[in-house]
Every structure is written in C-alpha cells, then in structure tokens.
Amino acid sequence: MPDALLSVRHLSKRFGGLMALASVDFDVAEGDIFGIIGPNGAGKTTLFSCIVGAQTPTTGEIRFRGERIDGLPNHTVVKRGVVRTHQLVRPFRAMTVADNVAIGAHFGSGKHRGARAERRVRDILERTGLASVSGSLAGTLSIGQLKRLEIARALATEPKVICLDEVMGGLNPAEIVSAMALIRSIRDSGVTVLMIEHHVHAVVGVSTRILVLNFGERVAEGPPQEVIRNPAVISAYLGDEAAGAEED
Amino acid sequence: MQQLTSVILNSLLAAGLYATMAYGLAVIYGVMRIINLAHAGIMMLGAYVTFALFTRFELDPFLALVIVAPLFFVVGVLMYIAVGKQITGGGSTPSIESLLVLFGVWLVLQNLAYVIWTGDTQSILTGYTMKSIKVFGVRLGVPSVLVFLASAVSLIFLNVLLKRTYLGKAIRAVTQNRDAALLSGVNADRISAAAFGLGTAFAGIAGGMLATLMAFTPDFGRSFLLKAFCIIVLGGMESVTGVAAGALVLAFLENGLAAYTSVPTSLQDAVSFALLFIALVAFPQGITGWFARFERRTAR
Amino acid sequence: MKIIGAILWAATAVFVLLAPLFLDRGSLNDLWNLAFAVILASAWNLLGGFAGQVSLGYSAFLGIGAYTTALLALRGVNPFITLPLGALIAAVFSVIIGLPAFRLRGPYFTIATIGVAEAIRVCASSVSFTGGSSGLRMPAGSFDFNANYFSMIVLAIITVALAAWVKRSAFGRALAAIKQDIDAAEALGVNSTRFKLAAHALSAAVVALAGSLYAINFQYIAPGSVFDFRLSLSIVLMPIIGGLGTVAGPVLGALIFSTLQIKLLSIPALRDSFLFIYGGLLIVVMLFEPQGLVGVGRRLLSLSRSFLRPRMADA
Numbered sequence: 001m002p003d004a005l006l007s008v009r010h011l012s013k014r015f016g017g018l019m020a021l022a023s024v025d026f027d028v029a030e031g032d033i034f035g036i037i038g039p040n041g042a043g044k045t046t047l048f049s050c051i052v053g054a055q056t057p058t059t060g061e062i063r064f065r066g067e068r069i070d071g072l073p074n075h076t077v078v079k080r081g082v083v084r085t086h087q088l089v090r091p092f093r094a095m096t097v098a099d100n101v102a103i104g105a106h107f108g109s110g111k112h113r114g115a116r117a118e119r120r121v122r123d124i125l126e127r128t129g130l131a132s133v134s135g136s137l138a139g140t141l142s143i144g145q146l147k148r149l150e151i152a153r154a155l156a157t158e159p160k161v162i163c164l165d166e167v168m169g170g171l172n173p174a175e176i177v178s179a180m181a182l183i184r185s186i187r188d189s190g191v192t193v194l195m196i197e198h199h200v201h202a203v204v205g206v207s208t209r210i211l212v213l214n215f216g217e218r219v220a221e222g223p224p225q226e227v228i229r230n231p232a233v234i235s236a237y238l239g240d241e242a243a244g245a246e247e248d
Numbered sequence: 249m250q251q252l253t254s255v256i257l258n259s260l261l262a263a264g265l266y267a268t269m270a271y272g273l274a275v276i277y278g279v280m281r282i283i284n285l286a287h288a289g290i291m292m293l294g295a296y297v298t299f300a301l302f303t304r305f306e307l308d309p310f311l312a313l314v315i316v317a318p319l320f321f322v323v324g325v326l327m328y329i330a331v332g333k334q335i336t337g338g339g340s341t342p343s344i345e346s347l348l349v350l351f352g353v354w355l356v357l358q359n360l361a362y363v364i365w366t367g368d369t370q371s372i373l374t375g376y377t378m379k380s381i382k383v384f385g386v387r388l389g390v391p392s393v394l395v396f397l398a399s400a401v402s403l404i405f406l407n408v409l410l411k412r413t414y415l416g417k418a419i420r421a422v423t424q425n426r427d428a429a430l431l432s433g434v435n436a437d438r439i440s441a442a443a444f445g446l447g448t449a450f451a452g453i454a455g456g457m458l459a460t461l462m463a464f465t466p467d468f469g470r471s472f473l474l475k476a477f478c479i480i481v482l483g484g485m486e487s488v489t490g491v492a493a494g495a496l497v498l499a500f501l502e503n504g505l506a507a508y509t510s511v512p513t514s515l516q517d518a519v520s521f522a523l524l525f526i527a528l529v530a531f532p533q534g535i536t537g538w539f540a541r542f543e544r545r546t547a548r
Numbered sequence: 549m550k551i552i553g554a555i556l557w558a559a560t561a562v563f564v565l566l567a568p569l570f571l572d573r574g575s576l577n578d579l580w581n582l583a584f585a586v587i588l589a590s591a592w593n594l595l596g597g598f599a600g601q602v603s604l605g606y607s608a609f610l611g612i613g614a615y616t617t618a619l620l621a622l623r624g625v626n627p628f629i630t631l632p633l634g635a636l637i638a639a640v641f642s643v644i645i646g647l648p649a650f651r652l653r654g655p656y657f658t659i660a661t662i663g664v665a666e667a668i669r670v671c672a673s674s675v676s677f678t679g680g681s682s683g684l685r686m687p688a689g690s691f692d693f694n695a696n697y698f699s700m701i702v703l704a705i706i707t708v709a710l711a712a713w714v715k716r717s718a719f720g721r722a723l724a725a726i727k728q729d730i731d732a733a734e735a736l737g738v739n740s741t742r743f744k745l746a747a748h749a750l751s752a753a754v755v756a757l758a759g760s761l762y763a764i765n766f767q768y769i770a771p772g773s774v775f776d777f778r779l780s781l782s783i784v785l786m787p788i789i790g791g792l793g794t795v796a797g798p799v800l801g802a803l804i805f806s807t808l809q810i811k812l813l814s815i816p817a818l819r820d821s822f823l824f825i826y827g828g829l830l831i832v833v834m835l836f837e838p839q840g841l842v843g844v845g846r847r848l849l850s851l852s853r854s855f856l857r858p859r860m861a862d863a
Contacts, residue, residue, distance in 0.1 A: 054735065078737035090732035092725050103725050106718040107737035113718055157737055283655050334835055344602050347655045348788065349834040355781075355827025362823070470777070474666060477659050518670040521663040528660050529648040 004063075005030040005192055006051070006082070006161055011060035011070075013046050013216075020046040022216040023060070028161070028209075033183060033193045035207035035224070037200060039237060043216040044196045045087055048163045051194075052084045053077040064161070081109045084163035085150040087196070093139030097130055100138050100149060101156045108157020120156060128152040128182070144175060148182075155186065162186065164195040168202055180206045204228060212236065254386045255507045259499040261392045264399035265457055266495035269472060270479040271406065272450030274491050277480070278423035279443035282335060282346040286327070287451050287476065288469025289357030294320060294455025295464045296361055302372050309372050309460045310394055316456050317402075317449045324448025327353070328441045354469070361466035371463040395457045402453060403492075410488065415442055471517050478524040498523070553796075561705050568697060580697055580765070582806045583704035584758055589786035589798030589805075590707045591754035595747040596784065597793035598720060600727030601650070602658045605665030606783045609638040609752040611672065611774040613759025618684040618769055627686070628699070631760045638756030639749040650744045653730075662777075669775035683770025686763060696765045703761065707754055712795045723747055727793070755783075785826060788833055791842025800841050 004027035013021040021043045028034045036044050049055040051062055053074040062070040069077050083104075092100050098121055105117045105124075112120050125131045128148045133141060138149060147167055154162055168179050176199060183206055187193050197203040203210060204224040212219040212227060214236040220227050227233055269291065276284045294316060301312040331353060335346035379390040410416035418439050421429035430436055458464070458472070475498060483494025498520065505519060564579055571579070588606070596602050616634035621627045649660045673681040714720045722743045725733035730740050763769050773779075786805045791797025812822050837843045 052735065054731070073739075074731075074734040075737050075739045078735065083737075084735060086732070086735070090729050090735075092728045092732065094728055095721070095724060099721055099724075102718075103721060103733065103738065104736045107722065107739075109737070117718070153736055283659070331831065331835070344600075344655060344658070345834045345838050347602075347658060348784075349831050351781075352827040352830030352834065355823045355830065357827075359821060359823035359827065363821075471666070474663055477663070512674060515670060515674050518667040518674075521667040521670075524663040525648070525660050525667075528656055528663075529651055 003030075004028060005032075005065065006194075007061075007063040008047075008051070009061045009063075011047070011050060011062065012058045013043070013050055013055060014058045020216050021050070021057075024213070024216070024218050026211050026218065026221055028192060028194060030160075030192055031187065032208045033187050033195065033206055035203040035210040036194065036196045036213065037198070037203055037210060038213035038219070041215075042213040044213055045165055046216075047213070048084050048165055048194070048196065051077075051163060052082055054084075075107070078107075078157055078159075079109050079111075081158070081160035082163070083108065083154045083157045083159040083161070085154050085165055085167060087165040087169065089143075089146045089150045091138035091141070091146055091149055093137065095138060096135055097138055097141070097149060097152075098125065098134040101125060101130075101152050104153040104156030108159070110156075110158035120158075124152050124156050127185070128155070143170060147171075151182070151186075155191070159191055161192045161194065164193060166196050166198060168197055168199050176202050200228070250385060251507055253384050255500070255503045257383060257386050257388060258392075259496065259503045261388065261396045262499035262503065263492070263495040264396040264403070265454065265461075266475060266479055266499055267492045268399045268402055268450055268457070269454035270476045270483070270491045270495055271403070271488065272447040272454060273473075273476045274447075274480050274488075275419065275423075275443050275450070276447035279419055280332065280440050281426075282332075282343070282350070284447065285347060285350040285473070286353040286357065287447070288473035289354035290320065290323075290448050290451040290469075291455035291458065291472060292361060292464070292466060292469040293357055294452035295459035295468070296365055296370075296455075296466075297452070298456035298459045299365075299370055299372055299464075302374075308374065309456060310398055313398060313453050313456050316452050320452030321445040321449040323452075324445035325441050327448065328444035332440065332444050333437070358466045358469075365466070367465055367467075369463045369465050372459050374460070377460070389461075391460045395461060398453070398457055402450070403488075406450075407488065415439070419443055419446075471520070474517075474524060475520055478520055478527060481524060481527045557708070564701050564705075565698075568694065573693075576693075576697055578806070578810065580700050581810075582802060583700045584762065585782075585786060585802035585806050586704045586799050587700075587707045587758045588755055588783045589790070589802045590704075590711045590795075591751040591758075592783050593787040593792065593794075593798045594711060594714060594723075594751040595744070597787050597791075597797065598714065598727065599723040599744055599747050600793075601744060601748075602655075602784065603661040603748075604658055604777075604780050604784060605645075605661035605668075606752075606755055607775050607777065607780040608665045608668045609642065609755040610759035610762070610779065611668065611769075611771070612638045612641060613756030614763040614769045614774045615672070615684070615759075616756070617760040617763045618686055621686055621763075622684065624687075627760070627764045628695075631757055634756045634760045635753035638752040638759075642748045642752035643745055646745045646748045647741075650741055650748075665775070665777065665780055669771055669777070672771040672775055679770075681771055683768060683773075686767040691765075691767060696761065700758075700761050700765075703754075703757055708795065708799060710750075710754070711798070715795055719743065719746070724793070781826065785830060787840070788838075789829060789840050791840035791845075792838075794842045797840055797842045804841075 006028040008024060008026050011021055011024045012019070024047065036047065038044055046055065050057045050070065053069065053072050053076065057070050060070065061068055064080060064082055069080060069082065092103070101121045101124055102117055105112045105120045110120065122131070125134050128151055130145065130148055130152055133145060138146070141149065151164065151167060164183070168176050171179060180202055183193055183195065195203065195207070207224050209222060210224050210227045211221045212233045219236050220230045220233050273284055273287050276282065297316055297319070298309050298312045301307045301315065302309055331349060335343070335349050376390045380387045381390060381393065410420055418429065418434045419442070421432070422434060422436070422439055479491060479494035479498055481494070482497055483490035483492070501523065502516060502520065505516060564583070567579055568576060588610070592603070592606055613634035616637055617627050617630040620630045620633070645664055649657055649664070652660055722733065722738050725738055726740045726743060734740055759774060762774070782805065786801035787798040788801065789804055790799065790801025808825065809822070812825065833840060839846070
C-alpha cells in the first residue's frame with residue numbers, strides 16, 4: 001500500500017528463547033478501523049508495545065507517515081501521534097479523573113497548557129461519558145468507567161493513530177454496543193484505530209480490515225468477511241477439524 | 249609473582265567473609281523482596297555480642313559463633329514477627345516503605361549499642377590476633393584465615409540446607425517463582441520468617457567475624473552494608489553462586505587496587521561505592537543475569 | 549478551605565519577616581534553624597515526595613553549596629555572590645548523577661544515592677584542596693546576623709512558594725504521574741527521565757543555596773558536618789513525618805523535627821537517644837501512616853465529615 005499511515009515490515013520480537021512476533025507485515029490506511037485478533041499468547045499486545053515504543057523490536061521496521069518510529073522511546077512516539085491503551089487498565093489512582101486526562105492533554109502531541117488544556121479535558125470527558133465523575137479520584141471508579149478513562153487519556157494526546165487493547169473485555173452486550181459506537185465516533189473524528197479484541201463479532205462488525213495472528217505469525221489479513229472464512233484462521237481458533245467442516 | 253599470590257590469597261580470604269555478609273541480605277531479598285537496611289545494624293550487633301561473650305565469659309570469638317548463629321536466628325524471626333510481616337513486598341520491586349522501616353530499625357539498633365556499650369572503639373584481642381602464618385610464601389594473619397574457614401563452613405552448611413532440606417527447597421522455590429511456590433503449598437509466612445531468621449543469623453556471624461579483624465564502633469555497619477549491596481548487585485540477588493562471584497570480584501578489585509596502585513586507603517571505600525553505582529546501572533540483573541542473557545542469545 | 553490555607557501561609561510569612569522587631573536573638577536563631585530545615589525538607593520533597601524518587605544523598609548538594617561558598621570566600625569573593633554558582637554546580641552534578649541513576653527504579657535508585665553520597669564524603673575528607681577532614685574556616689568579618697537571618701527566611705518562603713506552584717502546574721502533575729505509574733506516564737507522552745532530572749536539579753540547587761547560607765552563618769564547615777549521612781537522613785525524615793508529596797508536609801515535619809532536636813539537646817538523658825527517636829519515628833510512620841501528619845489530618849477530616857453528614861437511613 002503506497003501511502004499507508006502506519007506500515008509494519010518484518011517485525012520480530014524475541015524474549016530470550018521465546019519468539020513473540022515472527023516477521024509480521026501489514027499496512028494501515030488512514031481512516032481504517034484495523035482489527036487484530038488471534039488466540040491468547042499470539043503476540044498481539046507485544047505488537048502494540050513495539051509500535052508505540054514500550055518495547056524495542058528485535059528486527060523489522062515500523063513506519064508512521066513514512067518515517068521510522070521503531071526503537072523510539074514511548075513518549076516520543078506519543079508526541080508524534082501514535083498512542084495505546086492498556087489491556088489491564090493503569091489509571092493514576094491517586095489523581096482525579098480530570099487530572100488523569102490532563103496528563104494526556106499536556107504531554108501528548110497536542111502539548112496543551114492552561115485554559116486550552118482544561119477545555120480539551122472537558123471535551124474528552126464529555127465524549128467518553130465521564131463528565132459526571134471528573135472530580136472523583138480514579139481509584140474510586142468502576143471497571144467500565146476505568147476502561148473509558150483509559151481511552152479518554154489516550155484521546156487527550158491528540159493522536160493520529162490510537163491502539164485499543166481489548167477495550168471490550170468484561171463488558172456486557174449493551175456496553176459492547178456503546179463501545180463499538182464510541183470506536184466509530186473516534187474514527188469519524190479523524191483518528192485511525194487499531195484494535196485488539198477477543199469478541200470476534202464485535203471486531204467483524206466494526207473493522208474495515210482484520211489481521212489474524214497466531215504464535216507471533218501473521219495468519220491472514222484482509223476485509224472481515226474474507227478473514228473469518230479463511231480456513232487457516234478457523235483452524236487457528238478452533239482446530240483443524242472445524243476448518244475441515246467449514247469446507248464441506 | 250609474590251605480589252600476585254598475595255593479592256589472590258588475600259582476596260580469597262576477604263571474599264569468604266564478604267559472601268557470608270552478602271548472603272544474609274540476599275536471602276531476605278530473595279524470599280521477601282525487601283531490602284534489609286537493618287542488616288548493617290545486625291552485623292554491628294553481631295560484633296558487639298561476640299565482643300561481650302569474649303569479655304564476659306572469655307569465650308573465643310570463633311567458638312562464640314556457634315552461639316551467635318542460633319541466637320540471631322531467633323532474633324531475626326522475632327524481628328520478622330514484629331515488623332517484617334507488615335512490609336512484605338508482593339510486587340516485583342521492593343517498596344520504599346519497607347526500605348525506610350528497616351532503616352529505622354537500623355537506627356534503633358545503633359542507639360541500643362551506644363547505650364549498652366558506649367561509642368568507644370572496641371576490639372577483640374585474643375592470643376592469636378597478632379599471629380600470622382605463611383601460605384605459599386605469603387604472610388597471612390591468623391584471624392583472617394580463621395574467618396575464611398568459618399565462612400567456608402557456614403556457606404557449606406548453607407548449601408546443604410538449601411539443597412537437602414524442605415526449608416531450603418522452599419526458600420529456593422519462593423525466590424525463583426513466588427506464585428508457583430505458594431500454589432504448591434509453601435507457607436509464605438513461615439518461610440519468610442525462616443528466611444529473615446537465616447539472613448539475620450548470617451549477618452550476625454559476619455559481624456562477629458569482622459569483630460576479630462578490626463576495631464569497631466556502633467557506626468561500623470555502613471560501609472559493609474554498601475559492600476554487601478555491591479556484591480548482590482554484581483552477583484544478582486537470586487543465586488548463592490552469584491553472591492560468591494560478586495564477593496570475589498569486589499575482593500579482587502579492592503586488593504588489586506591496594507597492591508598495584510597508589511590509591512590511598514581512605515579512598516578505597518569510595519571505589520567500592522563507585523563500583524556499586526556502576527554495577528547498578530550497567531547490570532540491572534547482576535552479572536550472572538547478564539551472562540544468562542548472552543547465553544540465550546546464542547542458543548538458537 | 550484553600551483561602552484559609554493561603555491566609556495562614558501569608559500570616560506565617562509576615563510573622564517571620566517581622567520577627568527581628570520583637571524576638572530575642574535566641575529565638576531568631578531557632579527560627580533560622582527552622583527555616584533551614586524547611587528549605588531542605590521542601591526542596592527534597594520535590595523529587596522525593598512529588599515524583600516518588602527517594603534519594604538518601606542530599607547531603608552532597610548541601611556540601612557543594614557550603615564548600616563552593618567557603619572556597620571562593622577564602623579567595624576574596626563576597627560570600628553572597630557565590631550563591632548562584634554553588635546552586636549551578638549542584639544542579640549540574642545532580643544531572644550527572646541522575647542520568648545513570650534514574651535508570652534505576654524505586655529502592656535501587658535509593659541505594660545508588662547512598663553510595664554516591666558516601667563516595668563524596670570520603671573524597672571530601674581525603675582531598676586536601678577541600679581542607680581534608682578538618683574542614684574550612686570562613687574569612688573573618690563576614691558575619692552579619694541580620695543579613696543571614698533574612699536571607700534564610702526569604703529562601704524558605706521562596707522554596708515553599710515554589711513547591712506550591714510546582715504542585716499545581718503541569719510539571720507537578722507529570723511528577724505525580726511518574727510517582728504512581730511511570731510506564732503509564734510514558735505511554736501518555738511524559739518523558740519521565742527529563743522530568744526526574746529537572747526535579748532533581750531544581751531541588752539540588754535550592755539545597756545548595758541553603759548550604760551556602762549555612763557556611764556563611766556557621767563560619768566553619770567540615771565533611772563530617774555537611775556531608776554527614778545523618779543529615780541526609782534528617783532531610784528525608786522531615787517530609788516523611790509531615791506528609792510526602794504535600795506542600796504543608798515538609799514544613800510541618802521541619803517544625804516537629806527542629807523542635808524535637810532543640811528539646812532533645814536540652815535534656816541530657818535524651819541527648820544520646822536521638823537515633824532511637826529518629827528510627828522509631830521512621831518505623832511508626834511507615835508502618836501506620838505512610839502519608840505522615842497530613843495523612844493523619846486528612847483521615848481525621850474525613851472521619852469528622854462522616855459524623856456530620858446527615859443520615860440517609862430514614863429516606
């Protein structure tokens with residue numbers, strides 16, 4: 001893809017004897033909602049860690065807007081416009097919700113200060129439905145609210161690309177529907193979305209393209225309907241018999 | 249050549265003591281994930297108790313170690329019950345609170361020593377303190393040789409304990425993988441108490457041995473504590489061989505510096521501290537950890 | 549609530565500034581000592597309390613300030629002019645130490661700082677150009693009590709104001725984020741190393757200024773006094789007792805500490821027990837209320853609020 005916003009080539013990551021990622025390639029176009037699925041331990045979170053700079057790849061290249069970002073520290077990548085949320089939420093529990101989001105506003109790519117920062121924080125709290133708890137300490141929030149806070153903080157950094165790591169984990173069906181709506185609204189506001197998810201139906205419902213990983217390797221990539229019918233994908237999730245059954 | 253032999257032998261002697269001293273710190277860290285700053289105070293108490301036994305009962309300091317070790321084990325268990333239980337670090341890095349609490353304990357112990365024995369410099373002078381023997385043409389002080397032998401005995405005992413007894417295996421298990429060990433039925437509380445006792449006992453006998461080598465005041469634990477840190481950081485906090493390796497490196501560096509350069513003795517401590525600093529920054533996993541990483545990189 | 553606080557602070561500042569008009573020399577000396585303690589505690593708190601990086605080596609910066617002033621004064625420079633230089637050297641030094649040391653987390657950083665401070669003390673005692681272990685004496689005629697008093701008081705007021713400003717600023721929020729979850733902070737764009745270095749340098753500079761004023765006042769400095777480990781310990785103990793990471797905490801801690809020291813020194817029986825007391829305080833605070841006095845105060849406040857809240861049971 002010629003003008004991919006985010007481009008990953010031959011990305012590998014080894015931890016001692018374990019190959020967490022093995023030569024992964026894919027492109028993400030601007031405006032995509034790019035889903036990433038795969039069984040547990042497939043390397044999905046490691047992929048995000050490498051993209052934002054929380055981990056350094058063993059080999060491979062990651063390009064954002066044509067420039068290499070692999071090997072850059074996390075805070076630099078965020079300032080360039082690529083941010084991630086954490087699968088296990090990491091709020092600043094002793095700070096208020098508003099202050100949590102303010103960190104993103106101050107130190108992300110927007111670098112807001114003062115009144116502008118406060119406005120931005122208020123906007124984001126509105127959009128993510130956290131305005132009512134803006135003065136509460138993050139440590140007092142429910143898990144659903146904490147997940148939204150995780151997203152809110154990331155959005156406050158004014159990213160071009162946001163990497164959502166299993167934001168729907170543990171949500172009930174109604175919450176999943178509103179999460180999908182939120183993701184679409186994020187994309188509509190001009191932010192390209194990468195999302196790791198286990199809820200295959202939700203991912204299929206919202207994504208424009210899906211990448212399937214297993215054992216750190218790319219199994220398939222393409223439009224959702226194609227990918228879920230791919231026999232390799234089915235066997236990765238359910239075993240070879242299921243793939244055989246699908247073909248019959 | 250003579251000088252090299254001298255450096256080697258003196259380093260070996262020092263390393264034995266250092267390893268004993270460092271191990272006390274390492275076992276508490278390994279099991280409880282806390283850094284015991286009171287270690288310095290306990291070493292200091294070990295010195296004073298040995299001194300007291302010597303002056304009161306004319307008990308040879310090395311024989312006194314047989315009393316000091318179990319005594320300090322009990323003291324360690326009591327300390328754990330009083331203070332240690334509340335501060336066990338569950339996470340991977342020790343907490344600042346635990347560090348500071350044990351720091352407080354160290355201060356209290358120092359004051360205790362000042363009150364009981366005053367701040368005067370004390371030393372233990374036995375019949376053999378001034379004697380020396382010749383080994384491979386090098387003159388070695390008798391106390392140093394005895395200290396080395398005593399350290400060797402305690403480290404052998406430790407090794408047997410770790411490899412052959414339930415307690416030892418439990419300690420190693422918790423050190424390597426706390427969660428797995430707990431799931432296998434290890435009683436965290438009891439093992440922690442035992443580890444604290446063991447660490448305290450080792451600190452106590454290290455202190456007792458140090459008392460035969462030099463004069464001491466209640467303030468004396470500090471530079472040894474820093475040396476112990478240096479060793480543990482160099483050797484990695486999680487293995488006994490690592491501790492021994494770190495002890496050897498430090499001992500060689502100190503003796504080598506003294507023999508081959510004109511760095512004055514007063515600055516030698518600064519060298520240890522500089523080494524500690526460099527070691528902490530360059531080898532976050534200790535030297536053994538660094539080697540392990542190297543091995544894995546070539547395994548495939 | 550905030551207005552009451554501001555008024556209290558302002559009143560205290562006015563009181564200490566006007567004190568020479570109605571207090572005797574002895575009490576002014578006590579205030580001077582208190583101001584000294586407040587400066588050290590508040591400055592340390594910037595890195596230790598706000599950012600959560602506990603350094604047990606701040607005596608190094610005090611010594612740098614004191615020695616810079618003494619050495620230059622002995623060569624004929626007006627002592628007060630040496631202040632900025634001492635602060636600068638301390639700040640630079642803090643960055644040199646910080647660059648490698650801040651790669652370490654939590655207690656490992658703390659241990660590294662112990663090592664550094666000890667190394668400096670040993671060097672200062674051994675090297676002759678710093679006067680060796682016998683120290684340095686300031687040139688005669690440089691003692692002016694009023695100047696000393698006001699400079700220390702003003703520095704104390706500035707330091708506390710600085711701490712308050714940092715706390716409310718974006719810088720302060722970054723430090724708080726670093727303290728709670730450094731990786732999460734980095735994931736939101738916070739360059740944690742830069743902020744740690746900045747807090748370290750700022751606090752080092754302030755402590756060095758206090759060190760310079762110390763040298764000017766006491767006229768004699770030695771490695772045993774300015775590079776002493778117990779000093780580093782006291783500097784840490786004050787904010788801990790008062791409340792880490794707050795603005796009032798270090799001030800309260802300094803107040804208690806100074807008062808305690810004065811009382812202890814006057815009771816012969818207790819004079820040798822200060823280690824007991826420091827150690828005991830440290831243990832008690834860390835075990836029962838790591839938030840210090842401010843934490844105790846907050847707990848009391850929320851307890852009283854829950855008593856006063858109207859009952860909902862009958863709704």
